[in-house]
Amino acid sequence: MTDKHSKETTHFGYKTVDRDDKQKLVAEVFQSVAGKYDLMNDLMSMGVHRLWKRFTIEMSAARPGQKILDIAGGTGDLTAKFAKIVGDQGQVVLADINDAMLEVGRDKLTDAGVCGNVDYVQANAEDLPFTDNTFDCITIAFGLRNVTDKDKALRSMNRVLKPGGRLLVLEFSRTDNQLLSKLYDAYSFTALPLMGKLIADDAESYRYLAESIRMHPDQDTLEQMMKSAGFVQTGYHNMTGGIVALHKGIKP
Template identity: 65%
Template sequence: MTDALNNKNTNPDYQPSANGHIQDQLVKDSIVHKQHISAQAQARQSPVLDTSSNTATDSSHSAEFTQVQDLPTGTPQGQQTTIPNSSTNTSAPAQPNTQTAKQTAFNQRDDINNPHTSDTDGAEETHFGYKTINKAEKQARVADVFTSVAKKYDIMNDLMSFGIHRLWKRYAISLSGVRAGQHVLDIAGGTGDLAKVFSREVGRSGHVVLSDINAAMLEVGRERLINAGCNNVDFVLANAETLAPFDDESFDLLTISFGLRNVTDKDAALRAMYRVLKPGGRLLILEFSKPVFEPLSKAYDLYSFTALPIMGKLVANDSESYKYLAESIRMHPDQQTLKQMMEQAGFENCDYHNLTAGIVAVHRGFKA
Protein backbone atom coordinates (compact mmCIF):
# COMPACT_ATOMS: atom_id res chain seq x y z
CA MET A 1 0.00 0.00 0.00
CA THR A 2 2.88 2.35 0.81
CA ASP A 3 4.42 1.63 -2.56
CA ALA A 4 1.11 2.38 -4.26
CA LEU A 5 0.78 5.68 -2.43
CA ASN A 6 4.28 6.66 -3.44
CA ASN A 7 3.98 5.62 -7.07
CA LYS A 8 3.91 8.94 -8.87
CA ASN A 9 3.77 7.21 -12.25
CA THR A 10 0.34 5.69 -11.57
CA ASN A 11 -1.07 8.47 -9.37
CA PRO A 12 -1.76 11.63 -11.41
CA ASP A 13 -2.39 13.65 -8.24
CA TYR A 14 0.91 12.67 -6.61
CA GLN A 15 2.94 15.54 -5.14
CA PRO A 16 6.38 15.29 -3.48
CA SER A 17 5.99 16.07 0.24
CA ALA A 18 9.34 17.86 0.45
CA ASN A 19 8.18 20.69 -1.73
CA GLY A 20 4.55 20.58 -0.64
CA HIS A 21 4.52 24.06 0.92
CA ILE A 22 6.05 25.60 -2.20
CA GLN A 23 3.57 23.84 -4.48
CA ASP A 24 0.67 24.87 -2.24
CA GLN A 25 1.71 28.50 -2.54
CA LEU A 26 2.06 28.21 -6.31
CA VAL A 27 -1.41 26.68 -6.54
CA LYS A 28 -2.87 29.45 -4.36
CA ASP A 29 -1.19 32.12 -6.50
CA SER A 30 -2.50 30.47 -9.66
CA ILE A 31 -6.05 30.35 -8.30
CA VAL A 32 -5.95 34.02 -7.24
CA HIS A 33 -4.60 35.02 -10.67
CA LYS A 34 -7.29 32.97 -12.46
CA GLN A 35 -10.04 34.52 -10.35
CA HIS A 36 -8.69 38.00 -11.11
CA ILE A 37 -8.66 37.31 -14.86
CA SER A 38 -12.16 35.79 -14.71
CA ALA A 39 -13.48 38.83 -12.84
CA GLN A 40 -12.02 41.17 -15.45
CA ALA A 41 -13.53 39.13 -18.29
CA GLN A 42 -16.93 39.03 -16.65
CA ALA A 43 -16.87 42.78 -16.02
CA ARG A 44 -16.51 43.37 -19.77
CA GLN A 45 -19.59 41.29 -20.59
CA SER A 46 -22.90 43.01 -21.19
CA PRO A 47 -25.52 42.22 -18.54
CA VAL A 48 -28.28 39.78 -19.47
CA LEU A 49 -31.57 41.59 -20.05
CA ASP A 50 -34.60 40.13 -18.29
CA THR A 51 -37.32 40.90 -20.84
CA SER A 52 -40.12 40.19 -18.40
CA SER A 53 -39.06 43.01 -16.09
CA ASN A 54 -36.79 45.10 -18.35
CA THR A 55 -34.08 44.85 -15.71
CA ALA A 56 -30.55 43.55 -16.00
CA THR A 57 -29.73 40.31 -14.24
CA ASP A 58 -26.40 38.91 -13.14
CA SER A 59 -24.88 36.97 -16.05
CA SER A 60 -23.05 34.67 -13.62
CA HIS A 61 -26.37 32.92 -12.93
CA SER A 62 -26.97 32.18 -16.61
CA ALA A 63 -23.64 30.74 -17.73
CA GLU A 64 -22.32 28.12 -15.36
CA PHE A 65 -23.49 24.56 -16.04
CA THR A 66 -24.63 22.60 -19.06
CA GLN A 67 -28.23 22.41 -20.16
CA VAL A 68 -28.94 18.75 -20.79
CA GLN A 69 -31.00 19.55 -23.89
CA ASP A 70 -27.80 21.05 -25.31
CA LEU A 71 -25.79 17.86 -24.85
CA PRO A 72 -25.02 16.66 -28.40
CA THR A 73 -24.67 13.04 -29.39
CA GLY A 74 -21.04 12.00 -29.48
CA THR A 75 -19.64 15.54 -29.53
CA PRO A 76 -17.42 16.84 -26.69
CA GLN A 77 -18.86 20.02 -25.19
CA GLY A 78 -16.75 20.45 -22.07
CA GLN A 79 -16.37 24.19 -22.49
CA GLN A 80 -20.10 24.80 -22.79
CA THR A 81 -21.30 25.79 -19.34
CA THR A 82 -24.81 27.10 -19.01
CA ILE A 83 -27.07 26.73 -16.00
CA PRO A 84 -30.10 24.42 -16.28
CA ASN A 85 -33.32 26.16 -17.25
CA SER A 86 -35.00 27.24 -14.03
CA SER A 87 -38.38 27.25 -15.75
CA THR A 88 -38.48 23.46 -15.48
CA ASN A 89 -39.11 23.82 -11.76
CA THR A 90 -42.32 25.81 -11.58
CA SER A 91 -42.43 25.57 -7.82
CA ALA A 92 -39.03 27.18 -7.35
CA PRO A 93 -39.20 30.50 -5.49
CA ALA A 94 -38.02 33.71 -7.06
CA GLN A 95 -34.47 34.81 -6.32
CA PRO A 96 -34.59 36.05 -2.72
CA ASN A 97 -33.67 39.59 -1.81
CA THR A 98 -30.75 40.28 0.50
CA GLN A 99 -32.81 40.32 3.66
CA THR A 100 -34.55 37.06 2.82
CA ALA A 101 -31.28 35.42 1.76
CA LYS A 102 -29.79 36.06 5.19
CA GLN A 103 -32.68 34.17 6.77
CA THR A 104 -32.37 31.21 4.38
CA ALA A 105 -30.45 28.27 5.83
CA PHE A 106 -29.23 26.95 2.49
CA ASN A 107 -28.45 27.96 -1.04
CA GLN A 108 -31.75 27.78 -2.95
CA ARG A 109 -29.93 26.74 -6.13
CA ASP A 110 -28.69 23.62 -4.35
CA ASP A 111 -32.24 22.60 -3.43
CA ILE A 112 -33.05 21.54 -7.02
CA ASN A 113 -35.83 19.14 -7.94
CA ASN A 114 -36.47 18.06 -4.35
CA PRO A 115 -38.99 15.19 -4.62
CA HIS A 116 -39.71 15.37 -0.89
CA THR A 117 -42.07 18.11 0.29
CA SER A 118 -44.62 18.44 3.05
CA ASP A 119 -47.27 17.73 0.39
CA THR A 120 -45.68 14.54 -0.98
CA ASP A 121 -44.25 13.09 2.24
CA GLY A 122 -46.23 14.79 5.00
CA ALA A 123 -44.49 14.31 8.33
CA GLU A 124 -42.54 11.23 7.19
CA GLU A 125 -39.11 11.21 8.81
CA THR A 126 -35.58 10.19 7.92
CA HIS A 127 -32.15 10.57 9.44
CA PHE A 128 -29.63 13.38 9.11
CA GLY A 129 -26.63 11.82 10.77
CA TYR A 130 -27.98 10.71 14.15
CA LYS A 131 -30.76 13.31 14.10
CA THR A 132 -34.32 12.54 13.04
CA ILE A 133 -35.84 15.12 10.69
CA ASN A 134 -38.66 15.43 8.18
CA LYS A 135 -37.77 13.99 4.77
CA ALA A 136 -38.47 17.33 3.12
CA GLU A 137 -35.64 18.95 5.12
CA LYS A 138 -32.76 16.57 4.45
CA GLN A 139 -31.78 17.69 0.97
CA ALA A 140 -31.38 21.29 2.08
CA ARG A 141 -29.38 20.31 5.16
CA VAL A 142 -27.01 18.16 3.12
CA ALA A 143 -26.64 21.11 0.72
CA ASP A 144 -25.57 23.24 3.69
CA VAL A 145 -22.85 20.75 4.61
CA PHE A 146 -21.27 20.48 1.17
CA THR A 147 -21.57 24.16 0.34
CA SER A 148 -19.62 24.80 3.53
CA VAL A 149 -16.83 22.28 2.85
CA ALA A 150 -16.55 22.48 -0.96
CA LYS A 151 -13.36 24.56 -1.14
CA LYS A 152 -11.55 22.35 1.38
CA TYR A 153 -13.09 19.04 0.31
CA ASP A 154 -10.06 17.60 -1.49
CA ILE A 155 -7.49 18.50 1.14
CA MET A 156 -9.75 17.18 3.90
CA ASN A 157 -10.11 13.88 2.02
CA ASP A 158 -6.35 13.54 1.96
CA LEU A 159 -6.03 14.38 5.65
CA MET A 160 -8.93 12.22 6.85
CA SER A 161 -7.90 9.10 4.93
CA PHE A 162 -4.12 9.69 4.99
CA GLY A 163 -4.30 9.69 1.21
CA ILE A 164 -5.76 6.18 1.01
CA HIS A 165 -8.94 7.47 -0.68
CA ARG A 166 -6.88 7.68 -3.86
CA LEU A 167 -6.22 3.93 -3.70
CA TRP A 168 -9.91 3.22 -3.08
CA LYS A 169 -10.89 5.27 -6.12
CA ARG A 170 -8.19 3.69 -8.26
CA TYR A 171 -9.47 0.23 -7.36
CA ALA A 172 -13.06 1.24 -8.19
CA ILE A 173 -11.90 2.51 -11.58
CA SER A 174 -10.15 -0.83 -12.19
CA LEU A 175 -13.55 -2.55 -11.81
CA SER A 176 -15.32 -0.15 -14.16
CA GLY A 177 -14.37 -1.83 -17.43
CA VAL A 178 -14.47 1.62 -19.03
CA ARG A 179 -13.47 1.71 -22.71
CA ALA A 180 -12.84 4.25 -25.43
CA GLY A 181 -16.02 5.69 -26.93
CA GLN A 182 -18.26 4.98 -23.95
CA HIS A 183 -20.63 7.40 -22.21
CA VAL A 184 -20.07 7.71 -18.46
CA LEU A 185 -22.13 9.44 -15.76
CA ASP A 186 -20.36 10.22 -12.48
CA ILE A 187 -23.18 10.93 -10.00
CA ALA A 188 -22.52 13.16 -6.98
CA GLY A 189 -19.07 13.48 -8.54
CA GLY A 190 -18.18 16.67 -6.71
CA THR A 191 -14.61 17.70 -7.37
CA GLY A 192 -14.19 15.21 -10.23
CA ASP A 193 -11.59 12.65 -9.11
CA LEU A 194 -13.20 9.81 -11.05
CA ALA A 195 -14.47 11.92 -13.95
CA LYS A 196 -10.95 13.15 -14.61
CA VAL A 197 -9.70 9.59 -15.15
CA PHE A 198 -12.77 8.57 -17.16
CA SER A 199 -12.26 11.57 -19.44
CA ARG A 200 -8.89 10.18 -20.44
CA GLU A 201 -10.09 6.58 -20.74
CA VAL A 202 -13.11 7.23 -23.00
CA GLY A 203 -11.06 9.46 -25.29
CA ARG A 204 -12.24 11.81 -28.02
CA SER A 205 -15.00 9.49 -29.16
CA GLY A 206 -16.40 9.09 -25.64
CA HIS A 207 -18.21 11.42 -23.29
CA VAL A 208 -18.34 11.99 -19.53
CA VAL A 209 -20.97 13.84 -17.51
CA LEU A 210 -20.01 15.01 -14.03
CA SER A 211 -23.20 15.61 -12.06
CA ASP A 212 -23.85 16.82 -8.55
CA ILE A 213 -26.81 18.29 -6.70
CA ASN A 214 -24.59 20.89 -5.05
CA ALA A 215 -23.57 23.90 -7.13
CA ALA A 216 -20.55 24.76 -4.97
CA MET A 217 -19.08 21.27 -5.29
CA LEU A 218 -19.79 21.12 -9.01
CA GLU A 219 -18.09 24.46 -9.57
CA VAL A 220 -14.92 23.17 -7.91
CA GLY A 221 -15.00 20.10 -10.15
CA ARG A 222 -15.71 22.17 -13.25
CA GLU A 223 -12.72 24.47 -12.70
CA ARG A 224 -10.45 21.56 -11.90
CA LEU A 225 -11.32 19.48 -14.97
CA ILE A 226 -11.36 22.36 -17.43
CA ASN A 227 -7.94 23.46 -16.15
CA ALA A 228 -6.77 19.86 -16.68
CA GLY A 229 -7.85 20.02 -20.33
CA CYS A 230 -10.76 17.59 -20.03
CA ASN A 231 -12.75 18.83 -23.03
CA ASN A 232 -15.05 15.81 -23.31
CA VAL A 233 -16.79 16.42 -19.98
CA ASP A 234 -20.05 18.23 -19.22
CA PHE A 235 -21.19 19.46 -15.83
CA VAL A 236 -24.85 19.08 -14.88
CA LEU A 237 -26.74 19.90 -11.69
CA ALA A 238 -28.85 16.80 -11.00
CA ASN A 239 -30.59 15.05 -8.13
CA ALA A 240 -29.41 11.44 -7.73
CA GLU A 241 -32.90 10.37 -6.64
CA THR A 242 -34.45 11.21 -10.01
CA LEU A 243 -31.62 11.89 -12.49
CA ALA A 244 -34.42 13.81 -14.20
CA PRO A 245 -32.22 15.60 -16.77
CA PHE A 246 -31.10 12.30 -18.35
CA ASP A 247 -32.91 10.05 -20.83
CA ASP A 248 -33.51 6.33 -20.34
CA GLU A 249 -30.61 4.05 -21.31
CA SER A 250 -28.17 6.93 -21.89
CA PHE A 251 -24.95 5.68 -20.28
CA ASP A 252 -22.64 2.68 -20.48
CA LEU A 253 -21.25 3.22 -16.98
CA LEU A 254 -22.55 4.91 -13.83
CA THR A 255 -20.44 5.67 -10.79
CA ILE A 256 -21.24 7.26 -7.44
CA SER A 257 -18.35 7.76 -5.04
CA PHE A 258 -19.01 8.61 -1.38
CA GLY A 259 -22.35 10.19 -2.29
CA LEU A 260 -25.07 7.58 -1.84
CA ARG A 261 -25.17 7.85 1.94
CA ASN A 262 -26.25 11.51 1.64
CA VAL A 263 -29.27 10.72 -0.56
CA THR A 264 -32.65 10.95 1.16
CA ASP A 265 -34.24 7.96 -0.62
CA LYS A 266 -31.53 5.51 -1.65
CA ASP A 267 -33.98 3.04 -3.18
CA ALA A 268 -35.33 5.76 -5.48
CA ALA A 269 -31.78 6.70 -6.47
CA LEU A 270 -30.93 3.10 -7.36
CA ARG A 271 -34.06 2.86 -9.51
CA ALA A 272 -33.11 6.09 -11.30
CA MET A 273 -29.61 4.73 -11.94
CA TYR A 274 -31.09 1.57 -13.41
CA ARG A 275 -33.33 3.68 -15.68
CA VAL A 276 -30.54 5.74 -17.27
CA LEU A 277 -28.12 2.81 -17.68
CA LYS A 278 -27.93 1.05 -21.04
CA PRO A 279 -28.59 -2.72 -21.22
CA GLY A 280 -25.31 -4.45 -20.46
CA GLY A 281 -24.02 -1.41 -18.58
CA ARG A 282 -22.68 -1.43 -15.06
CA LEU A 283 -23.07 0.54 -11.85
CA LEU A 284 -20.23 1.08 -9.38
CA ILE A 285 -20.87 2.39 -5.87
CA LEU A 286 -17.83 3.36 -3.80
CA GLU A 287 -18.94 4.11 -0.26
CA PHE A 288 -17.99 3.84 3.39
CA SER A 289 -19.29 0.61 4.88
CA LYS A 290 -19.07 -1.62 7.96
CA PRO A 291 -15.61 -2.77 9.14
CA VAL A 292 -15.41 -6.56 9.33
CA PHE A 293 -12.78 -6.57 12.12
CA GLU A 294 -14.28 -5.57 15.48
CA PRO A 295 -11.13 -4.06 17.10
CA LEU A 296 -10.63 -1.93 13.97
CA SER A 297 -14.27 -0.86 14.15
CA LYS A 298 -13.83 0.52 17.67
CA ALA A 299 -10.64 2.38 16.77
CA TYR A 300 -12.33 3.72 13.64
CA ASP A 301 -15.26 5.05 15.69
CA LEU A 302 -12.89 6.78 18.11
CA TYR A 303 -11.01 8.39 15.23
CA SER A 304 -14.17 9.42 13.37
CA PHE A 305 -15.89 11.14 16.27
CA THR A 306 -12.86 12.86 17.78
CA ALA A 307 -10.22 13.53 15.12
CA LEU A 308 -12.50 14.33 12.17
CA PRO A 309 -14.42 17.20 13.81
CA ILE A 310 -11.14 18.63 15.12
CA MET A 311 -9.56 18.52 11.64
CA GLY A 312 -12.73 20.00 10.19
CA LYS A 313 -12.53 22.90 12.61
CA LEU A 314 -8.82 23.54 12.01
CA VAL A 315 -8.77 23.16 8.21
CA ALA A 316 -12.30 24.00 7.03
CA ASN A 317 -13.46 26.01 10.05
CA ASP A 318 -16.47 23.67 10.26
CA SER A 319 -16.56 20.91 12.87
CA GLU A 320 -20.32 20.29 12.65
CA SER A 321 -20.22 19.27 8.99
CA TYR A 322 -17.56 16.65 9.69
CA LYS A 323 -19.45 15.42 12.71
CA TYR A 324 -22.42 14.86 10.35
CA LEU A 325 -20.20 13.08 7.82
CA ALA A 326 -19.01 10.66 10.52
CA GLU A 327 -22.60 10.03 11.65
CA SER A 328 -23.84 9.54 8.09
CA ILE A 329 -21.28 6.77 7.58
CA ARG A 330 -22.67 4.87 10.58
CA MET A 331 -26.25 5.24 9.30
CA HIS A 332 -25.44 3.91 5.82
CA PRO A 333 -26.53 0.32 4.98
CA ASP A 334 -23.90 -2.38 5.45
CA GLN A 335 -22.43 -4.36 2.58
CA GLN A 336 -25.04 -7.12 2.34
CA THR A 337 -27.99 -4.75 2.79
CA LEU A 338 -26.82 -2.46 0.00
CA LYS A 339 -26.30 -5.45 -2.29
CA GLN A 340 -29.91 -6.52 -1.66
CA MET A 341 -31.13 -2.98 -2.36
CA MET A 342 -29.32 -3.03 -5.72
CA GLU A 343 -30.95 -6.36 -6.61
CA GLN A 344 -34.38 -5.04 -5.66
CA ALA A 345 -33.80 -2.10 -8.03
CA GLY A 346 -33.25 -4.56 -10.88
CA PHE A 347 -29.46 -4.95 -11.02
CA GLU A 348 -28.03 -8.41 -11.67
CA ASN A 349 -24.78 -10.21 -10.80
CA CYS A 350 -24.30 -7.82 -7.87
CA ASP A 351 -21.22 -8.20 -5.71
CA TYR A 352 -19.03 -6.12 -3.43
CA HIS A 353 -15.37 -5.86 -2.55
CA ASN A 354 -14.24 -4.79 0.92
CA LEU A 355 -11.33 -2.36 1.08
CA THR A 356 -9.29 -1.56 4.20
CA ALA A 357 -11.07 -4.32 6.15
CA GLY A 358 -14.52 -3.08 5.18
CA ILE A 359 -14.13 0.58 6.11
CA VAL A 360 -14.95 1.12 2.43
CA ALA A 361 -16.64 -1.19 -0.08
CA VAL A 362 -17.09 -1.15 -3.84
CA HIS A 363 -20.47 -2.51 -4.95
CA ARG A 364 -20.99 -3.54 -8.55
CA GLY A 365 -24.14 -4.40 -10.47
CA PHE A 366 -25.20 -4.87 -14.10
CA LYS A 367 -28.30 -4.12 -16.15
CA ALA A 368 -29.42 -7.06 -18.23
Protein backbone atom coordinates in the same frame (compact mmCIF):
# COMPACT_ATOMS: atom_id res chain seq x y z
CA MET B 1 -52.64 4.95 10.30
CA THR B 2 -50.66 8.19 9.98
CA ASP B 3 -52.21 11.58 10.56
CA LYS B 4 -52.60 13.40 7.25
CA HIS B 5 -50.79 16.41 8.73
CA SER B 6 -47.78 14.41 9.99
CA LYS B 7 -44.60 14.48 7.94
CA GLU B 8 -42.37 11.55 7.06
CA THR B 9 -39.01 11.64 8.79
CA THR B 10 -35.53 10.41 7.94
CA HIS B 11 -32.08 10.63 9.47
CA PHE B 12 -29.56 13.41 9.07
CA GLY B 13 -26.58 11.83 10.75
CA TYR B 14 -27.94 10.80 14.14
CA LYS B 15 -30.69 13.44 14.09
CA THR B 16 -34.25 12.76 12.98
CA VAL B 17 -35.48 15.40 10.55
CA ASP B 18 -38.44 15.93 8.23
CA ARG B 19 -37.82 13.99 5.04
CA ASP B 20 -38.37 17.11 2.95
CA ASP B 21 -35.63 18.96 4.85
CA LYS B 22 -32.75 16.51 4.44
CA GLN B 23 -31.73 17.58 0.95
CA LYS B 24 -31.39 21.21 2.11
CA LEU B 25 -29.40 20.21 5.21
CA VAL B 26 -27.00 18.05 3.17
CA ALA B 27 -26.63 20.91 0.68
CA GLU B 28 -25.59 23.23 3.50
CA VAL B 29 -22.89 20.76 4.58
CA PHE B 30 -21.35 20.60 1.12
CA GLN B 31 -21.71 24.34 0.50
CA SER B 32 -19.58 24.72 3.62
CA VAL B 33 -16.89 22.14 2.84
CA ALA B 34 -16.57 22.49 -0.97
CA GLY B 35 -13.51 24.75 -0.94
CA LYS B 36 -11.50 22.44 1.33
CA TYR B 37 -12.99 19.15 0.10
CA ASP B 38 -9.92 17.74 -1.68
CA LEU B 39 -7.53 18.73 1.08
CA MET B 40 -9.75 17.20 3.75
CA ASN B 41 -10.14 13.98 1.73
CA ASP B 42 -6.38 13.56 1.63
CA LEU B 43 -6.01 14.33 5.33
CA MET B 44 -8.96 12.22 6.52
CA SER B 45 -7.99 9.10 4.57
CA MET B 46 -4.23 9.73 4.67
CA GLY B 47 -4.36 9.59 0.87
CA VAL B 48 -5.91 6.11 0.73
CA HIS B 49 -9.05 7.45 -1.00
CA ARG B 50 -6.94 7.62 -4.17
CA LEU B 51 -6.38 3.85 -4.05
CA TRP B 52 -10.09 3.21 -3.47
CA LYS B 53 -10.93 5.35 -6.50
CA ARG B 54 -8.23 3.73 -8.63
CA PHE B 55 -9.77 0.32 -7.93
CA THR B 56 -13.18 1.73 -8.89
CA ILE B 57 -11.77 2.86 -12.25
CA GLU B 58 -10.26 -0.59 -12.83
CA MET B 59 -13.57 -2.31 -12.03
CA SER B 60 -15.49 -0.01 -14.37
CA ALA B 61 -14.00 -1.67 -17.47
CA ALA B 62 -14.33 1.73 -19.15
CA ARG B 63 -13.26 1.84 -22.80
CA PRO B 64 -12.71 4.48 -25.49
CA GLY B 65 -15.94 5.89 -26.91
CA GLN B 66 -18.15 5.08 -23.94
CA LYS B 67 -20.58 7.37 -22.09
CA ILE B 68 -20.05 7.48 -18.34
CA LEU B 69 -22.01 9.20 -15.59
CA ASP B 70 -20.19 10.18 -12.38
CA ILE B 71 -22.96 10.93 -9.86
CA ALA B 72 -22.13 13.02 -6.80
CA GLY B 73 -18.90 13.53 -8.71
CA GLY B 74 -17.96 16.56 -6.62
CA THR B 75 -14.47 17.77 -7.40
CA GLY B 76 -14.04 15.38 -10.31
CA ASP B 77 -11.44 12.79 -9.27
CA LEU B 78 -13.19 9.94 -11.10
CA THR B 79 -14.39 12.15 -13.96
CA ALA B 80 -10.82 13.21 -14.79
CA LYS B 81 -9.67 9.57 -15.02
CA PHE B 82 -12.68 8.53 -17.08
CA ALA B 83 -12.24 11.45 -19.48
CA LYS B 84 -8.77 10.20 -20.40
CA ILE B 85 -10.02 6.64 -20.89
CA VAL B 86 -13.07 7.34 -23.07
CA GLY B 87 -11.21 9.85 -25.24
CA ASP B 88 -12.55 12.32 -27.76
CA GLN B 89 -15.22 9.93 -29.03
CA GLY B 90 -16.56 9.32 -25.53
CA GLN B 91 -18.36 11.49 -23.00
CA VAL B 92 -18.29 11.84 -19.23
CA VAL B 93 -21.01 13.62 -17.28
CA LEU B 94 -20.06 14.95 -13.87
CA ALA B 95 -23.33 15.27 -11.97
CA ASP B 96 -23.78 16.70 -8.50
CA ILE B 97 -26.80 18.05 -6.67
CA ASN B 98 -24.67 20.76 -5.07
CA ASP B 99 -23.76 23.78 -7.17
CA ALA B 100 -20.75 24.70 -5.01
CA MET B 101 -19.20 21.26 -5.42
CA LEU B 102 -19.96 21.31 -9.15
CA GLU B 103 -18.26 24.69 -9.50
CA VAL B 104 -15.13 23.48 -7.67
CA GLY B 105 -15.04 20.38 -9.88
CA ARG B 106 -15.46 22.38 -13.09
CA ASP B 107 -12.72 24.84 -12.15
CA LYS B 108 -10.34 22.07 -11.10
CA LEU B 109 -10.77 20.01 -14.27
CA THR B 110 -10.68 23.04 -16.56
CA ASP B 111 -7.42 24.16 -14.94
CA ALA B 112 -6.07 20.65 -15.53
CA GLY B 113 -7.02 20.80 -19.22
CA VAL B 114 -9.82 18.25 -18.90
CA CYS B 115 -12.68 19.87 -20.77
CA GLY B 116 -13.37 18.58 -24.30
CA ASN B 117 -15.43 15.52 -23.42
CA VAL B 118 -16.84 16.43 -19.98
CA ASP B 119 -20.28 17.89 -19.28
CA TYR B 120 -21.43 19.26 -15.92
CA VAL B 121 -25.00 18.75 -14.76
CA GLN B 122 -26.63 19.76 -11.49
CA ALA B 123 -28.85 16.76 -10.79
CA ASN B 124 -30.62 14.86 -8.05
CA ALA B 125 -29.70 11.16 -8.04
CA GLU B 126 -33.32 10.30 -7.23
CA ASP B 127 -34.56 11.80 -10.50
CA LEU B 128 -31.75 11.83 -13.04
CA PRO B 129 -32.46 14.17 -16.00
CA PHE B 130 -31.33 11.74 -18.69
CA THR B 131 -33.16 9.52 -21.14
CA ASP B 132 -33.43 5.77 -20.63
CA ASN B 133 -30.50 3.55 -21.66
CA THR B 134 -27.97 6.38 -22.04
CA PHE B 135 -24.81 5.35 -20.15
CA ASP B 136 -22.38 2.44 -20.35
CA CYS B 137 -21.27 2.91 -16.75
CA ILE B 138 -22.38 4.88 -13.69
CA THR B 139 -20.30 5.57 -10.62
CA ILE B 140 -21.29 7.15 -7.33
CA ALA B 141 -18.43 7.57 -4.88
CA PHE B 142 -19.13 8.55 -1.26
CA GLY B 143 -22.44 10.07 -2.29
CA LEU B 144 -25.19 7.47 -1.84
CA ARG B 145 -25.24 7.80 1.95
CA ASN B 146 -26.29 11.46 1.55
CA VAL B 147 -29.27 10.62 -0.68
CA THR B 148 -32.66 10.78 1.05
CA ASP B 149 -34.39 7.97 -0.90
CA LYS B 150 -31.63 5.51 -1.81
CA ASP B 151 -34.02 2.97 -3.36
CA LYS B 152 -35.46 5.59 -5.70
CA ALA B 153 -31.94 6.72 -6.63
CA LEU B 154 -30.84 3.18 -7.45
CA ARG B 155 -33.91 2.70 -9.68
CA SER B 156 -33.13 6.00 -11.41
CA MET B 157 -29.56 4.86 -12.07
CA ASN B 158 -30.82 1.55 -13.45
CA ARG B 159 -33.17 3.39 -15.81
CA VAL B 160 -30.48 5.54 -17.43
CA LEU B 161 -27.96 2.69 -17.82
CA LYS B 162 -27.79 0.80 -21.10
CA PRO B 163 -28.60 -2.92 -20.94
CA GLY B 164 -25.35 -4.60 -19.91
CA GLY B 165 -24.11 -1.38 -18.33
CA ARG B 166 -22.68 -1.42 -14.84
CA LEU B 167 -23.20 0.56 -11.68
CA LEU B 168 -20.36 0.99 -9.20
CA VAL B 169 -21.12 2.31 -5.72
CA LEU B 170 -18.04 3.25 -3.69
CA GLU B 171 -19.03 3.98 -0.12
CA PHE B 172 -17.98 3.75 3.50
CA SER B 173 -19.29 0.54 5.03
CA ARG B 174 -18.96 -1.79 8.03
CA THR B 175 -15.96 -3.69 9.32
CA ASP B 176 -16.33 -6.95 11.26
CA ASN B 177 -12.95 -6.42 12.92
CA GLN B 178 -13.80 -5.26 16.46
CA LEU B 179 -10.43 -3.64 17.12
CA LEU B 180 -10.47 -1.81 13.79
CA SER B 181 -14.06 -0.75 14.44
CA LYS B 182 -13.17 0.80 17.82
CA LEU B 183 -10.16 2.61 16.38
CA TYR B 184 -12.22 3.86 13.46
CA ASP B 185 -15.00 5.13 15.75
CA ALA B 186 -12.52 6.98 17.94
CA TYR B 187 -10.89 8.51 14.86
CA SER B 188 -14.22 9.44 13.23
CA PHE B 189 -15.79 11.17 16.20
CA THR B 190 -12.68 12.82 17.61
CA ALA B 191 -10.13 13.49 14.88
CA LEU B 192 -12.51 14.27 11.99
CA PRO B 193 -14.44 17.09 13.70
CA LEU B 194 -11.15 18.49 15.02
CA MET B 195 -9.61 18.48 11.52
CA GLY B 196 -12.82 20.01 10.19
CA LYS B 197 -12.54 22.80 12.72
CA LEU B 198 -8.85 23.46 12.09
CA ILE B 199 -8.79 23.12 8.29
CA ALA B 200 -12.30 24.05 7.14
CA ASP B 201 -13.48 25.98 10.20
CA ASP B 202 -16.46 23.61 10.36
CA ALA B 203 -16.51 20.84 12.96
CA GLU B 204 -20.27 20.20 12.67
CA SER B 205 -20.21 19.24 8.98
CA TYR B 206 -17.51 16.66 9.59
CA ARG B 207 -19.39 15.33 12.63
CA TYR B 208 -22.39 14.85 10.31
CA LEU B 209 -20.23 13.05 7.75
CA ALA B 210 -19.01 10.63 10.44
CA GLU B 211 -22.56 10.03 11.64
CA SER B 212 -23.89 9.55 8.09
CA ILE B 213 -21.40 6.72 7.56
CA ARG B 214 -22.79 4.88 10.60
CA MET B 215 -26.37 5.28 9.33
CA HIS B 216 -25.60 3.92 5.85
CA PRO B 217 -26.75 0.35 5.04
CA ASP B 218 -24.16 -2.39 5.53
CA GLN B 219 -22.71 -4.35 2.61
CA ASP B 220 -25.33 -7.10 2.42
CA THR B 221 -28.25 -4.69 2.85
CA LEU B 222 -26.99 -2.42 0.06
CA GLU B 223 -26.47 -5.41 -2.23
CA GLN B 224 -30.08 -6.45 -1.63
CA MET B 225 -31.24 -2.90 -2.36
CA MET B 226 -29.40 -3.03 -5.69
CA LYS B 227 -31.08 -6.32 -6.55
CA SER B 228 -34.48 -4.84 -5.67
CA ALA B 229 -33.71 -1.91 -8.00
CA GLY B 230 -33.27 -4.35 -10.90
CA PHE B 231 -29.53 -5.03 -10.92
CA VAL B 232 -28.09 -8.51 -11.50
CA GLN B 233 -24.66 -10.05 -10.97
CA THR B 234 -24.36 -7.94 -7.84
CA GLY B 235 -21.46 -8.21 -5.45
CA TYR B 236 -19.01 -6.16 -3.43
CA HIS B 237 -15.33 -5.90 -2.61
CA ASN B 238 -14.30 -4.85 0.89
CA MET B 239 -11.31 -2.55 1.15
CA THR B 240 -9.31 -1.38 4.18
CA GLY B 241 -10.87 -4.07 6.34
CA GLY B 242 -14.43 -3.28 5.26
CA ILE B 243 -14.28 0.40 6.19
CA VAL B 244 -14.97 0.99 2.49
CA ALA B 245 -16.77 -1.28 0.03
CA LEU B 246 -17.17 -1.16 -3.74
CA HIS B 247 -20.52 -2.55 -4.90
CA LYS B 248 -21.13 -3.62 -8.48
CA GLY B 249 -24.34 -4.37 -10.35
CA ILE B 250 -25.27 -4.94 -13.99
CA LYS B 251 -28.42 -3.80 -15.76
CA PRO B 252 -29.88 -6.87 -17.52
